Structures are given as structure tokens and as C-alpha cells.
Amino acid sequence: MKKRRFLSFLVILCSSFCLLSSGGEPQTLAIRAGKIWTLSDGVITNGVIIIDNGKIQAVGENIDVPEGAKVLDMPDMNVMPGMIDAYCHIGLSVNVQREIDETVAAVAADMQILDAFNPHSDDVKKALRSGVTTIMLAPGYRNPVGGQPAVVKLDTSKADGWVLKRTAGVDFSVMNQALMFDREPTSRAGLMEMLREELDQAKAYKAEEFNPRREVLKRVVDANLPAYIWAHNVDEIASALTIVDTYGLNAVLVAAGQGDEVADMIAKRNLPVIYPPLLLSSRDKDLRRAGKIAGSGVKLAFSSLAPKTDLYDLRTSAILAVKYGLDKETALKSLTINAAEILGVSDRLGSISQGKDADLVVLKGEPLQLTSSIELVMINGNIVYQRQEE
Amino acid sequence: MKDIKGIVVFASLFLQVLSAGALGAEQVAIQGGTILPISGAAIENGIVLIENGKIAAIGRNVAVPMDVRSIDASDKFVMPGLIDVQSRLFVIESEFNEGRSIAPELNILDGLDPFIKEAPEVAAQGVTAVYITPAGRSLIGGSGAVLKLNGSNDVGRMLLKGDIAVKATIGVSANNQSSSLGRLAQYSSIREALLSTKIYMHQREKHAREMAEYNKKRAEYEKKKQVRPTEKVEKPKRPDRFRPNPTREVLAKVLSKEIPLQIEAHRVTDILNAIRLADEFGFTLILDKCTEGYLVADEIARSKADVVLGPVTVSFVETPRLEYRNHDVRNAAILSKRGIKLALGVSGRDGASSKFVALAASIAVANGMDKDLALRAVTLTLAEILGVADRIGSLDVGKDADIVILSGHPLDTLSRVEMVLIEGKTVFERKDKQ
Numbered sequence: 001m002k003k004r005r006f007l008s009f010l011v012i013l014c015s016s017f018c019l020l021s022s023g024g025e026p027q028t029l030a031i032r033a034g035k036i037w038t039l040s041d042g043v044i045t046n047g048v049i050i051i052d053n054g055k056i057q058a059v060g061e062n063i064d065v066p067e068g069a070k071v072l073d074m075p076d077m078n079v080m081p082g083m084i085d086a087y088c089h090i091g092l093s094v095n096v097q098r099e100i101d102e103t104v105a106a107v108a109a110d111m112q113i114l115d116a117f118n119p120h121s122d123d124v125k126k127a128l129r130s131g132v133t134t135i136m137l138a139p140g141y142r143n144p145v146g147g148q149p150a151v152v153k154l155d156t157s158k159a160d161g162w163v164l165k166r167t168a169g170v171d172f173s174v175m176n177q178a179l180m181f182d183r184e185p186t187s188r189a190g191l192m193e194m195l196r197e198e199l200d201q202a203k204a205y206k207a208e209e210f211n212p213r214r215e216v217l218k219r220v221v222d223a224n225l226p227a228y229i230w231a232h233n234v235d236e237i238a239s240a241l242t243i244v245d246t247y248g249l250n251a252v253l254v255a256a257g258q259g260d261e262v263a264d265m266i267a268k269r270n271l272p273v274i275y276p277p278l279l280l281s282s283r284d285k286d287l288r289r290a291g292k293i294a295g296s297g298v299k300l301a302f303s304s305l306a307p308k309t310d311l312y313d314l315r316t317s318a319i320l321a322v323k324y325g326l327d328k329e330t331a332l333k334s335l336t337i338n339a340a341e342i343l344g345v346s347d348r349l350g351s352i353s354q355g356k357d358a359d360l361v362v363l364k365g366e367p368l369q370l371t372s373s374i375e376l377v378m379i380n381g382n383i384v385y386q387r388q389e390e
Numbered sequence: 391m392k393d394i395k396g397i398v399v400f401a402s403l404f405l406q407v408l409s410a411g412a413l414g415a416e417q418v419a420i421q422g423g424t425i426l427p428i429s430g431a432a433i434e435n436g437i438v439l440i441e442n443g444k445i446a447a448i449g450r451n452v453a454v455p456m457d458v459r460s461i462d463a464s465d466k467f468v469m470p471g472l473i474d475v476q477s478r479l480f481v482i483e484s485e486f487n488e489g490r491s492i493a494p495e496l497n498i499l500d501g502l503d504p505f506i507k508e509a510p511e512v513a514a515q516g517v518t519a520v521y522i523t524p525a526g527r528s529l530i531g532g533s534g535a536v537l538k539l540n541g542s543n544d545v546g547r548m549l550l551k552g553d554i555a556v557k558a559t560i561g562v563s564a565n566n567q568s569s570s571l572g573r574l575a576q577y578s579s580i581r582e583a584l585l586s587t588k589i590y591m592h593q594r595e596k597h598a599r600e601m602a603e604y605n606k607k608r609a610e611y612e613k614k615k616q617v618r619p620t621e622k623v624e625k626p627k628r629p630d631r632f633r634p635n636p637t638r639e640v641l642a643k644v645l646s647k648e649i650p651l652q653i654e655a656h657r658v659t660d661i662l663n664a665i666r667l668a669d670e671f672g673f674t675l676i677l678d679k680c681t682e683g684y685l686v687a688d689e690i691a692r693s694k695a696d697v698v699l700g701p702v703t704v705s706f707v708e709t710p711r712l713e714y715r716n717h718d719v720r721n722a723a724i725l726s727k728r729g730i731k732l733a734l735g736v737s738g739r740d741g742a743s744s745k746f747v748a749l750a751a752s753i754a755v756a757n758g759m760d761k762d763l764a765l766r767a768v769t770l771t772l773a774e775i776l777g778v779a780d781r782i783g784s785l786d787v788g789k790d791a792d793i794v795i796l797s798g799h800p801l802d803t804l805s806r807v808e809m810v811l812i813e814g815k816t817v818f819e820r821k822d823k824q
Binding site: 389 | 704756
């Protein structure tokens with residue numbers, strides 16, 4: 001057994017050297033793995049994935065490997081789609097929490113978070129080691145309108161191609177943390193009034209006015225751009241729903257830590273939820289909440305909010321949610337395809353199926369087993385991380 | 391409401407077992423399943439026999455007396471109770487200890503809230519004991535203690551052992567700002583305290599010598615006076631009284647290796663400075679947190695210091711913080727591979743976080759730590775480092791019957807804790823069995 005493992009390690013090592021050295025040359029690659037968690041077609045035992053030009057060309061049990069293709073043989077390994085962290089703040093050189101948000105202007109709709117992102121940050125390497133291949137890079141919750149989050153693939157050492165969406169939507173917050181004593185809004189009522197005013201003005205916006213802030217909010221009120229709304233407690237969720245109903249927004253709830261208590265209201269409006277990390281919620285200690293929300297038919301994605309928690313624990317969140325009642329399949333989907341759908345990138349990401357990007361994570365052990373180590377990570381068919389024995 | 395219910399169940403269970411215990415020497419036999427004694431290889435289909443709260447026998451061929459209380463553990467895992475070596479349980483939330491001072495004479499036991507409602511929740515995850523120390527704000531903050539989660543509200547009854555180690559801290563920034571000189575000043579303050587303790591010990595010794603000499607002379611004087619009462623003999627002069635200093639007395643115990651000095655250090659320079667202090671003064675060093683330990687693994691291995699490592703991931707603590715800037719999930723794996731004696735702690739932001747002991751060990755395993763070593767790191771190795779391995783940490787004859795029964799392997803996060811026993815008494819039993 002040990003010997004076999006060593007052999008497969010050698011095979012991976014040799015072939016990956018070939019891959020790394022092959023540079024940008026388009027090439028066909030075949031991965032044979034013990035278990036392939038496709039997230040679109042169940043689990044394939046002893047299956048094959050054919051990758052061509054960075055895209056998945058075929059996946060299945062009995063698939064012929066094209067001639068001349070490089071083969072990665074990993075009979076002991078599990079393969080799953082690259083995980084998606086639906087909300088985090090990495091690569092922003094943040095040392096203390098307040099630096100995440102620019103709190104001078106309460107409405108910062110035109111601020112693009114990508115402008116503050118360092119693609120060569122160590123955070124990126126850490127994320128890849130954790131099996132996360134795509135993130136939504138987002139502003140925080142201290143401004144009623146926080147700015148524009150971006151969806152980014154983490155092969156950021158490349159010159160281009162890694163930004164999937166520079167403007168993935170607009171970040172809103174109706175949380176008490178968005179209130180400040182030294183700038184408006186200072187009350188929740190004031191916050192709501194401010195949001196209404198902004199959105200009303202955006203509604204009436206004409207292109208010739210040329211106001212970038214209004215322009216992006218206009219896309220939000222037209223439901224052409226999603227609104228990511230921070231709301232944690234039930235009262236905050238109620239406020240968020242009011243705004244959503246008034247303007248008919250295409251919205252996603254962020255946090256919704258107490259969302260299980262109003263899950264039917266969220267489900268009725270078909271709003272997805274980006275759930276906060278389970279290890280963070282020391283105040284709301286009830287770890288069953290995530291399972292309850294999903295159980296009510298709400299689509300869920302997980303987030304690390306890194307650096308608030310370790311990005312490594314994105315998967316830990318899903319596993320803990322399962323321990324406390326979330327269905328296993330939903331947990332895996334929340335890490336991958338559901339997150340991709342919520343972020344609007346499921347045409348390219350989130351499952352191992354034909355035509356999608358070859359963003360893959362190879363684990364020794366099953367994905368929902370916390371002790372499973374992440375052995376290899378691939379983006380667009382290129383190996384971006386490979387574990388080495390210390 | 392649910393919490394209250396939990397407490398009631400917990401308390402009533404406790405009363406129940408108390409009354410059962412009062413009836414006489416209770417014997418309990420846990421039968422079947424996979425026993426993980428931690429001190430040795432796994433035993434399949436074994437039996438653990440408990441008598442008077444201690445493990446009386448363990449193995450495959452144990453004669454079980456007729457009228458024992460029998461617990462069926464077939465298809466289950468049986469192991470010693472988990473311990474959180476970096477717990478905040480029972481510590482009052484607003485506790486910051488006495489500023490940046492040298493206060494080794496303080497005792498954590500004086501500042502606890504034993505009525506805290508999270509304890510049953512932690513015990514329900516298989517944690518039977520916690521080690522708590524003063525927080526990392528004082529330079530030398532006082533001594534820590536190991537408490538059992540036996541459901542008692544009486545610190546005396548929970549206490550397994552006090553004065554485990556004196557806790558010190560180098561290089562933790564109070565306001566999340568850092569200054570190399572500031573950290574150097576902290577280091578030298580601790581060094582100064584140890585140096586003056588050395589002088590103190592020297593004076594204490596000198597005084598003891600003088601007293602001995604004085605007593606001898608005094609005896610001779612009394613004798614002479616008795617034999618020849620008329621002769622004029624000079625009365626020996628009593629040396630000045632020696633005033634014991636409580637601060638120095640505690641640190642003297644550290645310097646004479648009666649109590650280890652547990653130094654919280656995160657960064658490379660601070661870790662190296664802690665080792666330097668141990669080299670200079672020759673005390674027993676326990677390195678606490680050791681965040682950047684992986685960068686100086688060789689130096690730590692050479693120092694022979696034990697390490698109490700945590701958090702395994704920064705998710706457990708308030709971040710971002712400067713101390714954790716170079717945190718790496720592989721730290722535990724790298725250090726344990728150098729043969730460093732290592733305990734893993736949760737180091738959580740609150741008391742309830744102690745329930746994540748097994749989770750922390752699992753994350754260490756996923757990042758390269760050996761499975762057996764990781765389990766030892768939250769049980770036996772930990773107990774050895776704290777000097778309580780005679781009582782807890784493994785399933786061996788003569789040790790306390792602090793036992794966890796799980797539905798699966800302890801490092802499988804989806805395993806459920808079925809039952810927790812402390813000194814043979816059931817403190818938790820899972821109700822919603824499917």
C-alpha cells in the first residue's frame with residue numbers, strides 16, 4: 001500500500017514536472033483518479049478527466065485517453081472542482097479590520113475593490129494551498145454602499161485572464177456596523193433612508209449625466225447587476241428584504257447568520273445566501289443554523305471572510321455544517337457549483353463537466369473528511385500548487 | 391432556553407451519578423469496540439474495567455465481575471478524554487489580568503467563574519479537562535491550572551492540579567502595533583525579574599546559612615551558660631530577619647525547576663529570546679503558541695523545550711493580528727517531524743471554542759502531522775508536558791477513568807460523541823441516537 005502510494009506520488013511528481021516545464025504550450029492532459037466528485041453527475045469511481053487547452057473535454061468512467069496525452073495517474077486520490085470562496089478580502093495588505101473599508105464616504109458605489117488587490121500576495125498562495133481556485137474579492141460591511149466586488153481566479157501570477165468579473169455587483173450593508181458616530185448614517189432609519197435616496201436617484205439616472213456612482217447603481221435597480229447585501233441579525237435581514245422588495249433587486253444576502261429564523265421569507269424571494277465562516281460565529285454559537293437555512297430551500301455558498309478567518313477553513317465550514325445537520329451533497333455544492341451559480345460564473349466553474357475550466361483540487365481522502373490533505377491544485381489545466389512533504 | 395435545558399440535564403445527570411457513587415464502590419465495564427489507549431496500540435473488541443473512578447483493567451481478556459454497570463461500545467471508539475491546553479473556559483470574559491507587570495504570584499484559580507454555561511457544551515464534544523492560564527497581557531502573569539469538566543461548580547472539586555506552570559509573554563502587541571524595541575524591553579524586563587530572583591535566592595541561601603550558624607552558636611552559648619553560669623560569654627548576634635517576597639518565591643521555584651516557565655512567543659525573535667532565557671537561567675521551558683516555530687524548528691529541537699502549539703488555524707482567534715502574520719497551518723506537522731514534544735491547543739477566542747479540540751487535531755493531520763502524534767498531542771503528550779500524566783491522558787491501569795466513546799474515529803469530524811465519563815461517572819450521553 002505504502003509503496004503504491006509512493007509510486008503514485010512519483011508519477012504525479014514526474015508528470016507535473018513535465019507539465020510545469022511545458023509552459024504555455026496547449027496540450028492534452030488525462031487525469032485518472034480513484035474518485036471524481038463531478039458535482040454535476042455524481043461521483044465517478046476510477047474515472048478519467050480529459051483536459052484540452054485548459055478546458056475539460058470529457059469526464060467519465062470509460063473514456064479513451066487520446067494519443068500523446070500526458071497522463072496523471074492517481075488511483076488513490078479524490079478529485080473535486082476547485083473550491084470557491086464566495087466572500088473574502090485577501091491580498092489587500094490588511095492588518096487591522098478597519099482598513100478593509102474606506103469609511104469616509106458612506107456611499108462608495110464606484111469603488112472597485114480590485115484596485116486594492118495585490119495579485120502577488122502570499123494570501124494567494126495560501127488560498128491555493130487550501131484548494132480555493134476562485135474567490136469573490138469584496139469590500140466589507142461598514143459602508144451602506146461598500147463598492148464593487150470582483151470575481152477572481154487565483155492564477156494571478158499570470159499577466160491576465162484571471163479577472164472573471166471586475167464588477168461582480170454592488171456591495172450593500174444594512175448592518176449596525178455600518179452606522180458610525182462621526183459620519184452619516186448614525187441610525188438604522190437613517191441608513192435605510194440613505195439607501196432609498198441613492199436608489200431612487202439611480203432609477204432616474206440618464207446616461208448623459210455622467211455620474212459613475214449613479215451609473216453602477218442604475219444597473220443594480222434595473223436588476224442587471226446583483227446587489228450583495230450584508231445582513232446578519234433577523235432585523236437586519238428584514239431591512240434587506242424591504243429594500244429588495246421595494247426596488248425589485250437581483251440580490252444575494254451576505255452573512256445572514258440568523259437567517260434560519262426567517263428562512264421561509266428568504267426562500268420565498270428566492271434569495272441565495274453567502275454564509276459566514278462557522279468558526280467565526282462565536283456569538284451565535286448554534287452551528288445548526290447553516291443546515292437549517294439550506295434545509296428550507298435557500299441556495300447557500302460558504303465564505304471565509306479572510307483574513308477574519310483562515311481561508312483554509314472554507315472547507316472546515318462545510319464539514320462543520322454537515323456535522324451539525326447540513327446535507328452532505330448540499331455542503332459540497334455550496335463549496336463549488338452553488339457558489340458559482342450565485343456569483344454568476346457557473347458557465348465556466350463549479351463542476352467537473354465538459355466545457356468547463358479545468359480548475360481542480362486533488363485530495364488524499366474524501367472532500368468532506370477534514371483530515372484529507374490537499375495534494376494538488378490546478379487552474380485552467382495548469383498545476384498551481386503541489387504539496388511537498390516537509 | 392435550550393441552554394438552560396442543557397444545564398438541567400447536565401446537572402441532574404451529575405446528581406444522579408453522585409448518588410450512585412455514594413452507594414459504594416461502583417464498577418463500570420465498557421465492552422467492545424475499538425479502544426485507543428493512546429499509550430499503546432489500538433485494542434479491538436476490548437474491555438475497560440473501571441473501579442472507584444479509576445481504570446482497574448484494560449485489554450481483550452478482562453474478567454468482568456457479575457454486577458457491574460455495563461456500557462456497550464461495540465462498533466464504537468473508546469479513548470481517553472480530550473484536553474484543551476489553551477482554553478479560556480471558566481475565565482471571566484472581561485479578564486485582562488494585571489496590565490504589563492511581573493505578577494507570577496497570581497493564581498488563575500482566583501479569577502474563575504465556575505458557573506459558566508458553556509462547560510457542558512464543551513464536555514459534550516469529548517473534552518474532559520482544560521488547562522487555563524492567565525491571559526497574555528502581563529509579562530509574567532501567574533500560574534495556570536488543569537480543571538476537569540466534571541459538572542461541578544466548585545473550583546476545588548474541578549481542580550486536577552494547580553501551579554502547573556508560570557505563564558510569561560514576550561512580544562504580544564497590546565494594540566496590534568509592533569516595535570522591535572518594545573519587544574526587546576519586554577524580554578529584558580523578564581530577564582531582569584529572573585536575575586533579581588537569582589540574587590534573591592542567593593540572599594535567601596546566605597540567610598539560611600547564617601541562621602544555621604547562629605543556631606549552632608546559640609546552642610553552644612546556652613550550653614556554656616548552663617555549665618558555667620557565672621562565666622561571661624558573649625551572646626551570639628541573631629542575623630537580620632529575612633523578608634520573603636511572594637513574587638521572588640514563585641520565580642525561585644521556576645529557577646529551581648520545581649515549576650516550568652511557560653512563555654507565550656509568536657515571532658521568531660521572541661521564540662529565540664525565550665530559548666535564550668532558558669539557556670541562561672536553566673529553567674524548564676514550555677513554549678506557548680509558537681506561531682512562527684516552523685521557521686526555527688531546529689533551534690527549538692536543540693533547546694529541548696516542549697511546545698504547546700495553537701491555534702492550528704487563525705480562524706480560532708480574532709484576526710487580523712500582527713502576531714499571526716506568518717501563521718502557517720503546517721506548523722504542527724513541521725515541528726513534530728523534528729521530534730519536538732508537542733501539545734495542540736485550540737487557543738479559541740472564547741471558552742466555548744474548547745469544544746474544537748478534535749477539529750484542531752484533524753486540521754493538523756490534513757496538513758501533514760502524523761495521526762497518532764496528533765491524537766497524543768491532545769491527550770497523553772499534553773498531559774506529560776503539564777505534569778499530570780499520572781492521572782489523565784491515556785487509558786492505563788491506575789489512571790482516572792476519563793473516557794470518551796465515539797461513533798467513529800476521533801479525527802473524523804463527522805464522528806459523534808456518544809458518551810463522556812469522568813472518573814467513571816457519566817457526564818454526557820447523547821440522546822438523539824439514530
